[in-house]
Amino acid sequence: xxxxxxxxxxxxxxxxxxxxxxxxxxxxxxxxxxxxxxxxxxxxxxxxxxxxxxxxxxxxxxxxxxxxxxxxxxxxxxxxxxxxxxxxxxxxxxxxxxxxxxxxxxxxxxx
Amino acid sequence: xxxxxxxxxxxxxxxxxxxxxxxxxxxxxxxxxxxxxxxxxxxxxxxxxxxxxxxxxxxxxxxxxxxxxxxxxxxxxxxxxxxxxxxxxxxxxxxxxxxxxxxxxxxxxxxxx
Numbered sequence: 001x002x003x004x005x006x007x008x009x010x011x012x013x014x015x016x017x018x019x020x021x022x023x024x025x026x027x028x029x030x031x032x033x034x035x036x037x038x039x040x041x042x043x044x045x046x047x048x049x050x051x052x053x054x055x056x057x058x059x060x061x062x063x064x065x066x067x068x069x070x071x072x073x074x075x076x077x078x079x080x081x082x083x084x085x086x087x088x089x090x091x092x093x094x095x096x097x098x099x100x101x102x103x104x105x106x107x108x109x110x111x
Numbered sequence: 112x113x114x115x116x117x118x119x120x121x122x123x124x125x126x127x128x129x130x131x132x133x134x135x136x137x138x139x140x141x142x143x144x145x146x147x148x149x150x151x152x153x154x155x156x157x158x159x160x161x162x163x164x165x166x167x168x169x170x171x172x173x174x175x176x177x178x179x180x181x182x183x184x185x186x187x188x189x190x191x192x193x194x195x196x197x198x199x200x201x202x203x204x205x206x207x208x209x210x211x212x213x214x215x216x217x218x219x220x221x222x223x224x
Contacts, residue, residue, distance in 0.1 A: 004153075031210060043115075043202050043215030044154070087153055096167050097142075097209035101153030 002027045002092050006102035013078055013109050021073040021105045023088030031091040033071050034099065035064050038085045047073075047086075078109045113137065115216035117203050123222045129191035132219045136184070136205030142166075143180055144213060145188050146202040154202055160186065161209060193223045 003026045013019055025033065032051050036044035048057045050066040057064050061082060063074040073086055085106045089099040116135040124130050136143050141162050146154035157176065158168040162183040171178070175194070180186040190197055200220050204213040 034212060041217075041220075043204070043218050046212045046214060049212055089153070091210065098156055098159065098167055099154075099213070101155070103151065103153050 002090065002095060002100045004088055004090055004100050004102040006086075006088055006105050008105060009103070010106040011108070013075075013107070015079060015109055015111050016077050018074070018076045018078070020075070021086055021107070023071040023073070023102055024069060025071070025088075025090045025100075026069075027090050027092040027095075027100070029093035030068075031093050031095070031097075033066055034089045034091070035071070035073055036087040036089070038087055038104065044087055075107070078107075080109045080111050083107055083109045115203055115205055115214055117201075117216035117219055119219055120217065121220050121222075123224060124193055126195055126223050127192040129189065130193060130221065131190075132188045132201050132203075132221075134186045134188070134203030134216060136186070136203070137214055140205035140207055140214075141183070142206045142209050142213075143186050144202075144204040144206075145178055145186070146204065148200045148202055148218070150199075157188070159209075166209070190221075193221075195223050197221060198223045 005024045007022045035047040038044045048064040053068045085104040087104045088102045143160045145157045148154045159166040160180040178188045200218040202218045204215040206213040
């Protein structure tokens with residue numbers, strides 16, 4: 001059964017303190033892995049898509065990487081406005097294009 | 112480019128009442144999704160449309176939930192009758208194709224009392 005696990009559930013950092021969020025997945029064959037950001041009271045906002053192991057993508061202070069079993073979202077020198085819940089989702093080759101979602105990591109950046 | 116529009120933003124109903132949500136996807140997007148998100152959890156797919164047709168509705172409680180996509184554009188999701196456990200945020204999303212990134216609306220927060 002396809003599964004996505006995100007860790008930690010919550011992460012508190014000081015402004016400027018870099019860290020990483022983890023997304024571990026089990027899928028028969030990966031079609032794509034998606035990262036989203038969700039602010040309170042809003043729908044998820046698309047960040048990145050990764051398709052194959054070794055692939056990396058960057059956007060401002062965020063960098064996403066992918067291996068055969070997990071993906072990391074690295075946050076460099078975060079600012080308070082980076083505070084949000086970060087969601088990971090995978091799309092398997094056998095899933096009829098359905099996205100399997102993790103529960104998210106709630107990131108809080110303190111000034 | 113206009114985003115995904117949803118209405119209403121909030122709805123409070125009593126159990127056993129009915130409710131409907133509306134979604135207008137991004138123009139030209141063939142795939143439309145309805146998700147249910149309970150606080151502290153990731154979104155759960157209820158139904159996925161490709162143009163007019165249903166691709167996946169395996170997790171839709173069909174005894175009480177129904178959805179349609181009119182002319183491959185707008186969509187409505189209905190719950191009848193509502194239960195307390197239906198209290199959640201209902202998210203609509205759309206994508207150009209089935210394997211591309213989805214863009215979400217702001218969601219409808221439903222409270223069943």
